[in-house]
Amino acid sequence: MSNVPVAVVTGSNKGIGFAIVRALCKQFQGDVYLTARDPSRGQEAVAKLQEEGLRPLFHQLDIDDLQSIRALRDFLKQKYGGLNVLVNNAGIAFKVRDTTPFAIQAEVTLKTNFFGTRNVCTELLPLMKPYGKVVNVSSMASSSALGGCSQELQQKFRSDTITEDELVELMTKFVEDTKKSVHEKEGWPNTAYGVSKIGVTVLSRIQARMLNEKRKGDHILLNACCPGWVRTDMAGPQATKSPDEGAETPVYLALLPSDADGPHGQFLSNKTIRSW
Ligand code: NAP
Numbered sequence: 076m077s078n079v080p081v082a083v084v085t086g087s088n089k090g091i092g093f094a095i096v097r098a099l100c101k102q103f104q105g106d107v108y109l110t111a112r113d114p115s116r117g118q119e120a121v122a123k124l125q126e127e128g129l130r131p132l133f134h135q136l137d138i139d140d141l142q143s144i145r146a147l148r149d150f151l152k153q154k155y156g157g158l159n160v161l162v163n164n165a166g167i168a169f170k171v172r173d174t175t176p177f178a179i180q181a182e183v184t185l186k187t188n189f190f191g192t193r194n195v196c197t198e199l200l201p202l203m204k205p206y207g208k209v210v211n212v213s214s215m216a217s218s219s220a221l222g223g224c225s226q227e228l229q230q231k232f233r234s235d236t237i238t239e240d241e242l243v244e245l246m247t248k249f250v251e252d253t254k255k256s257v258h259e260k261e262g263w264p265n266t267a268y269g270v271s272k273i274g275v276t277v278l279s280r281i282q283a284r285m286l287n288e289k290r291k292g293d294h295i296l297l298n299a300c301c302p303g304w305v306r307t308d309m310a311g312p313q314a315t316k317s318p319d320e321g322a323e324t325p326v327y328l329a330l331l332p333s334d335a336d337g338p339h340g341q342f343l344s345n346k347t348i349r350s351w
Contacts, residue, residue: 080105081155082329083147085138085195086165087111088120090307091212091325094318095162096120098326100129105159110147112137112165138165138191141198148198157204160329163192163275164212168268168309181253181267188271189246193239193278200282209282209297210328213275215344217299218351220269221276225262232277233351239281246274275299276342276351283340296331300324301344 082103086092088111099107109124109131111117121133134150137143151158167187169180192211203209221232231237231245249270252258263270279299286295304314305321327346328338341348 076156077106077154079155080159081108081151081157082106082160082162083108083110083134083136083151083158083199084162084164085110085136085192088113088116090309091302091305091318091321092162092164093120093124094322095164095325095329096131097124097127097129097319098322099160099329100124100131102326102330103160106155107131108134110134110136112139112143136165136195138163138195139187141194144195144198148202151199151202158199158202158207159204160208160210161195161199161203162210162212162325162329163195164210164325165191166212166271166309177265177267178250178253178256181250181258181270184267184271185246185250185274188268189274189278192275193243196278196282203293203295205293205295206333207293207295208329208331209295210325211275211279211297211299212325213279213299213301213342214268214272215301215349216266216269217272217276217301217342218349220264220266220273221351223264223266223269224273228262232273235280235284237277237281239278239285242274242277242281246270279342280340280351287340294333294336296328296335296337296339298328298338298340299342300328301342301349303344 087096087109096109252261276299283297302321303316305316306314
């Protein structure tokens with residue numbers, strides 16, 4: 076088993092994830108895994124970074140596929156005995172002009188952004204080594220979507236006692252409500268992406284709380300963040316930040332020094348804690 080520290084970035088064959096891998100290759104003292112659901116897109120991305128003189132490693136990972144997540148889990152356990160840095164970056168967004176029915180957009184978006192990210196956490200958080208860092212890439216869209224929720228939902232999403240099961244129930248209810256076209260009546264905002272990212276931000280708050288309760292002595296720091304508005308296939312060429320600039324806050328959180336006791340359980344953008 077290797078004693079080398081190890082970092083994993085999900086959805087890193089392009090966009091912000093790719094830039095996070097680039098930055099970690101330069102700054103993280105250990106092995107950095109670029110992961111992709113499609114191995115050929117992943118290998119191409121690795122080759123691009125190799126041309127820059129960097130040495131990322133590759134592992135397949137489709138966060139929609141539990142088998143794929145578990146294969147990575149088993150690999151990390153066997154080769155490294157755990158994991159030091161996990162960046163949950165993989166995500167999807169339908170384009171504004173996409174005419175796919177809203178209920179389908181809700182189901183597909185929540186499947187990857189919330190349920191996929193949660194499955195990765197369920198399988199990989201138990202592997203986190205002491206002083207490990209977990210970064211869940213959410214979005215400011217989660218804050219604005221929160222503002223668009225009914226008072227009752229806002230209270231639940233801001234609660235310091237909401238459980239993961241309760242959050243899963245709420246995310247499932249959103250998808251069901253869109254199918255019945257009652258989501259607005261039920262207090263939800265009209266954004267599947269925004270709700271999926273509420274899920275990611277609230278999940279992070281819950282996971283940080285659980286770490287405090289169950290593994291306080293391990294000093295693991297877990298946060299959610301927004302990378303900003305970044306020029307990628309998702310956000311388009313008009314966005315204000317380059318992918319490398321978008322990587323800055325996630326990388327800052329992934330590389331917090333071992334003597335830092337925070338941030339933990341926070342939502343940040345531009346390396347600054349935002350209120351939730
Ligand atoms: P992007 O360029 O579209 O890249 C998304 C990455 O996620 C791709 O590598 C994609 O792989 C991967 N992915 C999607 N579904 C996956 C799955 N099931 N399993 C594994 N990988 C999967 O988007 P981006 O702008 O870099 O976004 C990265 C993260 O930042 C997302 O979570 C996004 O919501 C968030 N974010 C972005 C912005 C922005 O302005 N760009 C703003 C706020 C938050 P494929 O190539 O195979 O599709």
